[in-house]
Amino acid sequence: xxxxxxxxxxxxxPHIKEDYTGTIFxxxxxxxxxxxxxxxxxxxxxxxxxxxxNMVFKERIDVKPYSLLSFRSGDLIRGFIKVHGDKQEFVPExxxxxxxxxxxxxxxxxxxxxxxISVRKVEPSSQSWGDRIRIQSLSPLYLEKNERxxxxxxxxxxxxxxIRAYNRVCKYYARDFYPYRTKIDLKDLHAxxxxxxxxxxxxxxxxxxxxxxxxxxxxxxxxxxxxxxSAEAGTILQLGSHLQIGKxxxxxxxxxxxxxxx
Numbered sequence: 001x002x003x004x005x006x007x008x009x010x011x012x013x014p015h016i017k018e019d020y021t022g023t024i025f026x027x028x029x030x031x032x033x034x035x036x037x038x039x040x041x042x043x044x045x046x047x048x049x050x051x052x053x054n055m056v057f058k059e060r061i062d063v064k065p066y067s068l069l070s071f072r073s074g075d076l077i078r079g080f081i082k083v084h085g086d087k088q089e090f091v092p093e094x095x096x097x098x099x100x101x102x103x104x105x106x107x108x109x110x111x112x113x114x115x116x117i118s119v120r121k122v123e124p125s126s127q128s129w130g131d132r133i134r135i136q137s138l139s140p141l142y143l144e145k146n147e148r149x150x151x152x153x154x155x156x157x158x159x160x161x162x163i164r165a166y167n168r169v170c171k172y173y174a175r176d177f178y179p180y181r182t183k184i185d186l187k188d189l190h191a192x193x194x195x196x197x198x199x200x201x202x203x204x205x206x207x208x209x210x211x212x213x214x215x216x217x218x219x220x221x222x223x224x225x226x227x228x229x230s231a232e233a234g235t236i237l238q239l240g241s242h243l244q245i246g247k248x249x250x251x252x253x254x255x256x257x258x259x260x261x262x
Contacts, residue, residue: 001166001174002123003242004088006081006095009115012107015075022139022252023205023215024108025070025079030057032101033094052090052097065173067244069139069255076115077107082242085173088121095119124242127234128260131227132194135237138255140201140217142247149216151198155191155224159184159233162240165254169243180239184230195223205251215248223261234258 010028018024033053035045048054056066065087070079083091095117102114135158143150143157150157163180170178198220205213226233237258244254 001085001170001177002088002121003085004083004091004119004121006083006091006098007116007118007120008079008081008098009073009117010077010079010107010112011075011115012077012110012112014110016077016108016110018108019072020140020201020203020252021070021072021077021079022068023203025077026068026251028107028112029068029079029081029098031106032098033057050093052094055087055090061172063168063172064250065169067249067254068252069244070252071138082244084169084243087173091119122242124235124238126231127238127258129226129231129234130260130262131225132223132261133226133234133237134221134223134259134261136221136257136259137219138257139244140203140215140219140248140253141245141256142215142217142253143245144247149200149218151200151218152193152196152222153218154189154193155226155229155233156186156189158240158245159189159236160186161245162236162243165243165245165249166239180236182232182236184232184236189229191229192225193222194225197221215251215253217246217248217253 016024033056035051035053065084067082070077098114099117143153143161145157163182167179198218201217201219203215205215241256241258246254
């Protein structure tokens with residue numbers, strides 16, 4: 001499945017103090033994409049099928065065709081908007097609206113400027129593989145086992161979540177790639193955890209309708225012994241890293257990268 005990644009570098013004046021910028025980035029995106037024709041969303045809008053704001057924030061299907069990722073990069077906020085499958089048709093309008101709203105006030109009430117916008121199409125490629133693989137979170141990760149948040153998730157659970165996320169999106173937005181079936185026996189996969197540096201995080205977000213939402217996850221990195229794991233797992237992890245996995249991905253959670261270690 002093909003994905004378009006829109007990268008936006010934002011400078012706020014003054015700098016924001018929050019460590020996690022995902023929910024702030026999401027709010028900024030909503031303000032940037034808001035309707036330029038009607039001023040506000042109207043019921044039965046004739047343009048809603050062509051509106052990127054509607055696609056991101058009003059889509060009725062629970063499975064969203066996008067994911068968001070945001071973090072600090074030096075004195076900038078670097079944000080990524082990943083648009084998947086056939087919803088990539090919205091990309092030109094998305095970047096145009098972002099550019100039109102540059103140098104405005106919204107980033108949590110701060111003045112901000114968009115320093116750079118870049119757009120590129122990507123397709124998942126093969127991941128380098130070895131005897132040791134480290135999963136590094138880029139944003140908090142929330143996976144569950146027996147209805148509890150996993151603090152040190154098994155590699156098989158990360159692989160399962162990656163396949164699940166990929167198939168959910170492809171089923172609605174990229175049917176030609178649905179479903180992905182792995183040859184790996186995930187139930188019997190054995191990948192011991194060799195090292196870890198992980199902490200739990202909790203972020204409180206206030207929604208547009210005033211609801212206070214608690215978002216939980218883990219942040220850090222985990223090193224797995226993958227000497228007995230098929231290299232196909234690398235492909236699966238690539239799929240998951242493009243889509244972001246677990247709960248709250250529409251708020252920027254579930255972003256990770258994979259490092260092969262000797």
